[in-house]
Amino acid sequence: MTPHDHDDHDHDHGHHHHDHGEDSELSETELRVRALQTILVEKGYVDPAALDAIVETYETKVGPHIGARIVARAWTDPAFRAELLADASKAAQPFGFQGKVGDHLVAVENTPDRHNMVVCTLCSCYPWDVLGLPPVWYKSFAYRSRVVKEPRAVLSEFGVTLPDKAEIRVWDSTAEVRYMVLPQRPAGTEGWSEEQLAALVTRDSMIGTGMPASPKGASA
Amino acid sequence: MNGIHDMGGMDGFGPVDSDESGPVFHARWEAGVMAASRVMGGIGAWNIDQGRYHIEMLPPELYLKSYYRRWLERTERAMVAYGYADAEEIAAGHALRPGKTPPRGKFTVADVPRVCRRGSFYRPATAPARFAVGDRVRTRNMHPKTHTRLPRYVRGQTGRIVALRGCQVFPDTEAIGQGENPQWLYTVEFNGLDLWGPDSDPTLKVSVEAFEPYLEPG
Numbered sequence: 001m002t003p004h005d006h007d008d009h010d011h012d013h014g015h016h017h018h019d020h021g022e023d024s025e026l027s028e029t030e031l032r033v034r035a036l037q038t039i040l041v042e043k044g045y046v047d048p049a050a051l052d053a054i055v056e057t058y059e060t061k062v063g064p065h066i067g068a069r070i071v072a073r074a075w076t077d078p079a080f081r082a083e084l085l086a087d088a089s090k091a092a093q094p095f096g097f098q099g100k101v102g103d104h105l106v107a108v109e110n111t112p113d114r115h116n117m118v119v120c121t122l123c124s125c126y127p128w129d130v131l132g133l134p135p136v137w138y139k140s141f142a143y144r145s146r147v148v149k150e151p152r153a154v155l156s157e158f159g160v161t162l163p164d165k166a167e168i169r170v171w172d173s174t175a176e177v178r179y180m181v182l183p184q185r186p187a188g189t190e191g192w193s194e195e196q197l198a199a200l201v202t203r204d205s206m207i208g209t210g211m212p213a214s215p216k217g218a219s220a
Numbered sequence: 221m222n223g224i225h226d227m228g229g230m231d232g233f234g235p236v237d238s239d240e241s242g243p244v245f246h247a248r249w250e251a252g253v254m255a256a257s258r259v260m261g262g263i264g265a266w267n268i269d270q271g272r273y274h275i276e277m278l279p280p281e282l283y284l285k286s287y288y289r290r291w292l293e294r295t296e297r298a299m300v301a302y303g304y305a306d307a308e309e310i311a312a313g314h315a316l317r318p319g320k321t322p323p324r325g326k327f328t329v330a331d332v333p334r335v336c337r338r339g340s341f342y343r344p345a346t347a348p349a350r351f352a353v354g355d356r357v358r359t360r361n362m363h364p365k366t367h368t369r370l371p372r373y374v375r376g377q378t379g380r381i382v383a384l385r386g387c388q389v390f391p392d393t394e395a396i397g398q399g400e401n402p403q404w405l406y407t408v409e410f411n412g413l414d415l416w417g418p419d420s421d422p423t424l425k426v427s428v429e430a431f432e433p434y435l436e437p438g
Binding site for chain 1: 225226227228229230231232233234235236237238243244245246247248249251252253254255256258259260263265272275284287289292295296299304305309310312313314315318319320322326327328329331332333335336337338339340341342369370371373385388391405407412415416420421423424425426427428429430431
């Protein structure tokens with residue numbers, strides 16, 4: 001069976017480029033996942049529509065656009081910035097899916113002297129409520145193993161170079177607390193609206209492996 | 221447990237493939253296993269710490285397969301371990317017997333927002349916090365064979381409390397069915413030079429969240 005033979009072909013987005021060379025194993029995995037879902041439904045544990053609804057929520061509703069709006073608000077509203085840094089779960093509520101954000105969210109602010117990075121060395125803890133599902137690299141063994149020991153080398157692989165004297169502050173989210181980085185507002189964005197600013201806020205800039213996009217080229 | 225999952229500070233995994241701009245899921249089966257796992261958590265079949273522990277207990281060669289493959293292996297095994305299916309049913313790919321009644325009942329569309337948002341693990345404190353912000357603490361040199369959230373690379377190290385994070389469910393007991401046993405949680409900051417030696421990055425500071433039983437005065 002090829003990845004294109006299965007019966008949910010119409011849901012397929014055609015993104016199989018990461019699956020190269022694993023067709024036979026993948027087919028077995030696909031069958032096992034379908035079997036698992038069949039058992040859940042037959043056992044009466046789940047309404048099948050709810051399985052699709054979970055996937056749809058993460059594909060279309062919860063993602064880094066939420067975090068980007070939070071950052072843009074913090075860049076334009078000093079009182080909100082203070083609230084966010086004091087209690088991010090509370091401050092971020094209005095931006096969350098259905099107007100809610102779970103507990104234990106903490107925002108950490110980059111400054112010219114201090115750069116924050118977020119990792120989970122033990123698993124893949126990530127601020128899902130405001131950034132959605134983590135990217136593959138965040139869950140990769142290379143990132144998880146190295147960022148607590150050689151963050152500058154990791155940053156260089158993202159094309160990021162920091163001043164030699166800047167402190168690097170790595171937050172290993174080992175329990176309950178979920179961190180998001182509040183990046184520095186790019187120069188040259190004076191007078192920009194929240195919406196314009198949010199478009200500059202990349203997912204990686206909220207994890208600490210990237211910087212916001214340059215305002216040059218974006219419409220002011 | 222000192223398992224393959226505890227990766228902080230390991231070498232040998234190569235560079236980070238930072239070129240990641242693809243879709244949320246790279247194959248539909250990834251979405252399928254994510255949703256199935258959320259459902260089993262959502263109905264209360266097992267708690268988040270038990271779920272993590274079942275990933276950590278996978279043989280390393282399985283753990284080192286892809287992320288969602290780990291979730292699949294974990295979910296199948298945990299279903300058997302907690303009595304929500306048996307091995308014969310997993311092999312057959314069909315239910316052969318009626319299901320167990322889950323603590324929170326059947327999962328429906330109405331339950332979706334709840335599992336797409338982080339739960340709260342705060343619990344009322346049963347004792348005052350032992351440490352305060354600014355205190356120097358030493359992490360215990362401990363090597364439990366079961367689940368813990370204290371990574372190896374910070375064990376036996378001296379650091380500083382930088383935040384109190386409330387009293388929270390203690391994963392070390394919750395993961396093995398010994399109850400929530402709430403404990404104070406702290407953010408403890410370490411100097412990179414202390415963790416990695418004099419040749420390491422002098423500008424680095426690293427923190428972990430550490431439960432009170434992991435700590436003693438430094």
